[in-house]
Each structure stands twice: as C-alpha cells, then as structure tokens.
Amino acid sequence: HWWFTVPLRLRSILRGGAVERELDEELQFHLEHKIEEGIAKGLSPEEARYAAMRAMGGLEQRKEEVRAMRRIHWLTDFVADVRFAIRNLRRTPGLSAFVVFTIALGIGMTATPFSMLDALVFRPYPVPHPGDVVTLVSTSRDNSFDSFSYREYQDIRDRTKSYDGVIANAPLGLVGFSAEPGATPRAKAGMMVSGNYFRVLGVEPRIGRGFRDAEDEVPGRDAVAVLGPDFWKSEFGSDPSVVGRVVRLNGTDFTVIGVAPETFPGMQIFLRPDFYTPLAMAPVFSTNPLKNFFLDRDDRELSVKARLKPGTTQQQAQNELVVLAQDLEREYPKFNRDRSAAVRTQLEMRTQKGQNEWKFGVIFMGLALAVLLVACTNVAGLLLSRARTRTREIAIRLALGAGRFRLIRLLLTESLVLALLGGLGGIALGYSAIEFLSTFSIPTELPVKVPFQMDARVLLASLALSVMSALFCGLAPALQSTRTDLLSGPKAADVDEPGRRRLWGRNVLVVAQVSMSLMLLTAAFLMFRGLHQSLDEGIRFAKNRVLIAKFDPRLVQYDMTQTQQFYKHLVERVREVPGVQSVALTENPPLGLEEFAVVAFVPDGFQMPRDRESFTSAMDTIDE
Numbered sequence: 078h079w080w081f082t083v084p085l086r087l088r089s090i091l092r093g094g095a096v097e098r099e100l101d102e103e104l105q106f107h108l109e110h111k112i113e114e115g116i117a118k119g120l121s122p123e124e125a126r127y128a129a130m131r132a133m134g135g136l137e138q139r140k141e142e143v144r145a146m147r148r149i150h151w152l153t154d155f156v157a158d159v160r161f162a163i164r165n166l167r168r169t170p171g172l173s174a175f176v177v178f179t180i181a182l183g184i185g186m187t188a189t190p191f192s193m194l195d196a197l198v199f200r201p202y203p204v205p206h207p208g209d210v211v212t213l214v215s216t217s218r219d220n221s222f223d224s225f226s227y228r229e230y231q232d233i234r235d236r237t238k239s240y241d242g243v244i245a246n247a248p249l250g251l252v253g254f255s256a257e258p259g260a261t262p263r264a265k266a267g268m269m270v271s272g273n274y275f276r277v278l279g280v281e282p283r284i285g286r287g288f289r290d291a292e293d294e295v296p297g298r299d300a301v302a303v304l305g306p307d308f309w310k311s312e313f314g315s316d317p318s319v320v321g322r323v324v325r326l327n328g329t330d331f332t333v334i335g336v337a338p339e340t341f342p343g344m345q346i347f348l349r350p351d352f353y354t355p356l357a358m359a360p361v362f363s364t365n366p367l368k369n370f371f372l373d374r375d376d377r378e379l380s381v382k383a384r385l386k387p388g389t390t391q392q393q394a395q396n397e398l399v400v401l402a403q404d405l406e407r408e409y410p411k412f413n414r415d416r417s418a419a420v421r422t423q424l425e426m427r428t429q430k431g432q433n434e435w436k437f438g439v440i441f442m443g444l445a446l447a448v449l450l451v452a453c454t455n456v457a458g459l460l461l462s463r464a465r466t467r468t469r470e471i472a473i474r475l476a477l478g479a480g481r482f483r484l485i486r487l488l489l490t491e492s493l494v495l496a497l498l499g500g501l502g503g504i505a506l507g508y509s510a511i512e513f514l515s516t517f518s519i520p521t522e523l524p525v526k527v528p529f530q531m532d533a534r535v536l537l538a539s540l541a542l543s544v545m546s547a548l549f550c551g552l553a554p555a556l557q558s559t560r561t562d563l564l565s566g567p568k569a570a571d572v573d574e575p576g577r578r579r580l581w582g583r584n585v586l587v588v589a590q591v592s593m594s595l596m597l598l599t600a601a602f603l604m605f606r607g608l609h610q611s612l613d614e615g616i617r618f619a620k621n622r623v624l625i626a627k628f629d630p631r632l633v634q635y636d637m638t639q640t641q642q643f644y645k646h647l648v649e650r651v652r653e654v655p656g657v658q659s660v661a662l663t664e665n666p667p668l669g670l671e672e673f674a675v676v677a678f679v680p681d682g683f684q685m686p687r688d689r690e691s692f693t694s695a696m697d698t699i700d701e
Contacts, residue, residue: 100143104136158490165491172463176456177499180546183452184503187445188531188539189510194438195535196346196528198427203341205279206384211391212421213243213381213398219693222421222429224377226412227356227370229405230271233381233418236401239394240383242277245356246270247378249348251629252362255325256312264629265308267326268343268350269359275303275337277384278344285320285335293355296371300358302331305343307526308351309336326354329361344382346427346434347525374412395420444600449542451593453549460492460554485555492551493544500543507531507539625666648700662700673697 108129115125133139166173201207213233215223225233225245234243247269253262272293275282282303292299304319313319322333331354342349354362356379359370368376385394402418421429428435474484508531515527628647630640644662651660665673673695679685680692 100140104133104139108133108136154486155490158487159494161487162491162494166494169463172459173495176459176495176550177502179452179456180496180499180543180550181502181506183449183546184500184539184542185506185510187442187449187542188503188507188535189514189529190438190441190445191538192507192511192529192531192535194435194442195532195538196530197435197438198424199534200528200532202278202344202423204344207423209241209385210278210423211383211385211394212423212426213383214419214421215377215402216417216419218415221419222426222431225379225381226374226377227359227379228372228374229377230379230381232405233383233398233401237383237394237397239386239389239397241386242273243381243383244271244274244277245379245381246274246344247356247359247362248380249345249350250362252351253325253327253629254351258325258330260325262325262328265351266348267302267352267354267362269356269362270353271356274353278341280341281338282335283338284317285333287335288353288355293357296357297360298357299355300329300331300361301334301355302326303335303337303353304333305337305350305352306339307342307349312351326352327361329358331358342526346528349526374409391420391422444597447593447597449546450549450589451597453546454589454593456495456546456550457553460550461557463554488555489547489551492555493547496543496547496550497540499546500539503543504531504536504539507535627666664698 111129111132112125115128202210215225230245249266249268251264252267254265255262272288272290275287292301319333323330398418406413511529511531514529630643648660675693676696677691677693
C-alpha cells in the first residue's frame with residue numbers, strides 16, 4: 078500500500094547510506110544462515126559458502142533487485158549522472174565557462190522582454206481571485222470597447238444578477254493638490270471610483286478604511302479620499318496619522334479616510350493613481366462643463382468592471398448584459414441606438430485594437446527567442462566538436478554493455494547542468510536589466526511607472542527555457558556520440574565516420590545560425606529605420622526651436638470665462654518675450670500622452686445609411 082511504500086521510498090532517498098547499510102546487514106545475515114545450514118549438512122566452510130552464494134544468486138544481483146523494487150532508481154541514476162557531469166565539466170573549465178556564459182546571455186536577453194510581455198498581457202489584476210473580475214464594455218458600430226455613462230452604470234449595477242458586484246471608475250485625470258490650505262496647488266493624478274470599488278475588488282486598505290456605499294449616493298456631500306501607497310510615501314512620509322487629515326483637491330477640502338495597500342497599485346498597467354475619490358464628487362473634477370455627469374446618458378466616460386458570482390460563466394453574464402442593452406435601446410432610443418454591451422476578459426482588454434504596447438512586447442519576445450536560438454546553435458556546435466574527443470569513452474561504455482538510451486541520458490544530463498548554470502546566470506542578467514529599465518522616468522505629470530519585474534512567472538519561464546536549451550543543445554551531440562563504431566572507436570579518441578554523414582549535423586547548425594543572424598540584423602535595421610523616420614520625418618516642424626508648456630487653469634478652479642482670459646493674456650505676454658517668433662495653442666501637443674477627443678459628424682449633402690446617424694472622428698482643439 079502507498080502509505081507503507083511511500084515512507085520507505087522517501088527514506089531511501091533522504092537516508093540512502095543508512096538504508097544501504099541495513100541492506101548489507103540483512104543480506105549478510107541470510108548468507109551466514111545458509112552457510113550454517115551447509116555446514117550442518119556436512120559441507121566444509123568453503124563449500125558451504127560457495128553453495129550459499131549460488132543459492133542466493135550473488136549478493137550484488139540481489140542488491141540490484143531490491144533497489145529496483147524501491148522504484149527510485151531513476152532518481153539515484155540522475156543524481157549519479159549529475160555528479161559525473163560536474164566532475165567531467167570541471168576537466169574542461171574554459172569550454173564549460175564559455176557555454177554557461179553563452180546560455181546565460183541568451184536567457185537573460187529573453188527574460189527581459191518576457192517580463193515586458195508578462196506585464197502588458199499576462200499579469201493578473203492585483204486583487205484576490207483576479208480571474209473572476211471581468212470588464213463590461215459598451216459596443217457600437219465604431220467602437221467595440223466603449224465606456225458607459227453614469228446612468229448606464231447604475232442600470233447595470235441594479236438590474237443584473239450575474240455579478241457579486243459592479244464597480245466603475247473614471248479615467249485618471251490631473252488634479253490640483255495641496256497638503257495645506259494656503260499652499261500653491263501642484264498637479265497630481267486622481268481617480269474617481271464607485272463607493273463599492275475596494276469592497277468588490279477585495280482590497281483592504283493598509284490603514285484606515287475604504288469608501289462606504291453611502292458616500293457615493295449624494296453628489297458633492299462626502300468629500301473623502303483614499304491615498305495610493307506611493308503617494309502616501311512620497312507626500313506624507315508613510316505617516317500613519319494621515320487618516321483624518323484634510324487636504325485640498327481642486328480647491329475643495331477632502332478628508333483622508335485610508336491608504337491603499339502596497340499590493341494594490343491600481344488596475345492599470347502603467348498609471349498608478351495618487352488618490353481615489355467617490356464618483357459623487359464629480360462636480361469638483363468635471364472636465365466637460367457642457368455635460369451633466371449624473372444625468373446625461375451620452376456622457377460615456379466610466380470604465381465598468383464586475384466580479385462574477387461563483388458558478389456563473391462569462392457567456393451567461395454576456396447573455397444577461399446583451400438583454401439589458403436591448404432593453405436600454407428600447408427605453409432610450411436617442412442615446413442607445415445600435416448599441417449593445419459585452420463582457421471582456423483581462424486578456425481581451427489588454428490586446429484590444431488600438432492597444433499597441435503588447436504588440437511591441439511580442440516583437441521583442443520573438444527577437445529575443447531568436448537570439449537564444451542562435452546562442453543554442455553555438456553551444457550545440459561546441460558540444461558536437463567536444464563529442465569527437467569522447468569517442469573512445471563512449472565506445473568502451475557501449476562495449477561493456479551500457480545501453481544507448483542510458484548514455485544519451487548521461488550526455489543530456491551534462492547539457493542540463495550547463496543549461497541550468499546558464500539559466501541562473503541568465504536570471505541574474507535579466508534581473509539587472511529589468512531593474513535598469515525600472516529606473517527610467519517618463520516626462521509626464523501622470524504617475525507613470527514601468528511595471529516590469531522579475532516575478533514567479535518570469536522565473537519559471539527562464540527555467541523552462543533553460544531545460545529546453547539543454548535539450549536543443551545536447552540532443553544532437555548525444556545522438557551522434559552514441560553512434561560510435563565499436564571496432565574503431567576504442568582504438569582512438571579522434572575517429573570520424575566516413576563520407577558526408579559526419580558533417581551533416583554541423584552543416585545544419587551553421588546554416589541555421591547564419592540564417593537567424595541575418596534575420597536578426599534585418600529586423601534590427603528595419604526597426605532602427607522606422608524609429609528614425611518617425612522621429613525625423615513623421616513630425617513636419619522644426620523640433621529644435623520649439624518649446625512646449627502645458628497649463629490647466631481648472632487646477633485653481635478657473636471657470637470658462639476665466640480660462641479664456643487666462644489663455645488670451647498668456648499668448649499676449651509670451652509674444653512679447655524676446656526671441657519668441659510665434660505662439661500657438663493646442664489641446665493635444667505633438668507626441669503627447671493624452672488621447673484625442675471624439676466628435677460625431679455628418680458630411681454636408683451626404684445621405685446617411687439607415688443603420689447609423691453619424692460618423693465619428695478624432696478631434697483636436699487649436700487656436701486661430
């Protein structure tokens with residue numbers, strides 16, 4: 078039974094020396110007992126010993142049978158192969174070091190872009206049970222990943238049954254922040270969220286508390302805020318007494334009620350909110366004075382997420398949401414005509430059309446794998462050359478009765494040791510490269526952070542690549558080495574097989590290496606050329622004589638009239654500065670991070686199709 082055999086096997090592994098001594102003692106006991114039986118039958122001690130040995134079939138044979146019955150010979154053989162591989166590699170330290178360095182360079186160059194791809198695509202949301210969190214999107218003919226209005230969010234929250242909770246948040250926006258009432262506001266990034274935001278996500282604040290549902294019911298009543306962990310450290314020095322403190326956001330006093338935990342940097346990849354406020358405080362942060370955030374159904378600026386109930390599938394939730402969208406289309410045909418809704422997973426949201434960051438991650442990952450493949454072909458070529466010097470050793474082993482498969486395992490173990498050492502070095506190189514990339518700062522007012530890190534998935538991927546590298550590098554040399562001629566092999570250590578057969582392996586590796594190197598050089602040239610054209614030819618103005626500055630009068634509570642006067646006086650005064658040739662205003666500067674606004678239009682004199690009322694296009698606002 079397993080409860081009896083498993084402890085015995087574990088003891089054989091962990092205390093192998095003691096188990097072997099016990100086996101020797103037991104077999105010696107049986108041998109002596111049979112010798113005594115032979116002597117009792119009248120045999121001499123020598124004859125009795127020979128008879129006992131013949132009866133037992135040999136002590137070493139019996140030991141092998143007992144060891145085979147434990148069913149751990151695969152592990153003991155592997156340990157013995159590893160020890161032999163280490164001793165053998167120590168005889169050629171130069172070659173071993175070069176192979177390890179080559180594999181380490183390939184693994185390190187692969188770990189860095191995989192960390193990028195992991196952060197952009199695969200890394201789950203930093204919340205408990207992230208697989209249950211889905212994104213709800215509004216769909217139309219022009220956009221399959223559109224946002225919802227506040228009224229639509231309320232309809233979804235109150236009229237659906239497939240979710241344990243539905244949350245909403247507005248886009249991250251710049252806010253005027255001052256820690257003291259009389260201090261000059263500074264630009265920080267805040268996010269408005271629904272009152273159930275932290276509760277539905279399962280996020281417990283580090284200190285203080287999260288929002289209550291009642292704090293998101295009456296517009297402008299509850300001016301409370303939850304600080305982000307990075308903002309709490311940088312602005313308040315990780316002071317735990319910050320709870321209850323009053324800060325000013327866009328000229329309004331807010332009471333700090335909690336601090337988000339370190340494990341929750343936010344639900345976005347690059348942007349980390351400095352603080353969170355309830356959606357009910359939208360009048361303080363409104364960016365569109367022509368729209369009523371709480372009433373206008375066409376003011377779609379909320380991202381909606383939900384947590385699925387246990388046992389509810391994505392398709393069931395999708396069907397319920399589509400039915401609700403059809404009801405809303407009948408109830409509000411003016412705002413919801415030809416609109417539906419969909420449930421999207423995290424992977425679908427991160428790889429949607431228009432999100433190009435993950436595509437660069439895939440490209441870099443493909444190039445890194447090609448570099449690793451080149452490194453593996455180099456190592457395989459070296460190991461093929463080294464295999465020629467072991468012809469005599471392999472031939473003698475085969476002549477003594479070693480199986481070909483057993484020798485292949487032995488040679489692959491040597492490759493595995495080299496690959497694992499190279500993998501450890503590659504992980505160290507990858508970690509250093511990822512830490513170096515994390516030091517880059519992006520020139521923007523938003524709290525942007527490079528999210529690349531050496532996490533468990535990157536480590537496992539690096540180890541898996543190490544094992545695959547061992548198979549790729551060592552399989553061909555192992556197969557070729559075990560094809561040694563038993564007649565000529567033991568006579569010399571440098572015997573080659575006649576004809577073309579001895580060169581085909583090396584020729585294939587050389588052709589593959591040259592092909593992949595040429596591909597990498599071509600890809601690098603095309604990427605450099607594309608970047609050069611984008612920077613030098615894609616922007617049709619003199620970049621070396623242009624100074625760009627950004628202003629946001631809303632941070633000091635300017636209304637529309639004051640804002641217009643501010644920009645008018647700004648242009649007049651800048652024109653008077655010596656050395657200034659011309660001045661222009663634009664809402665979205667070239668190479669800016671902000672998204673363009675979308676405007677609906679109908680071409681003059683064009684007959685619109687029956688299934689749509691207008692077209693949409695990106696829009697920018699400039700001066701005359």
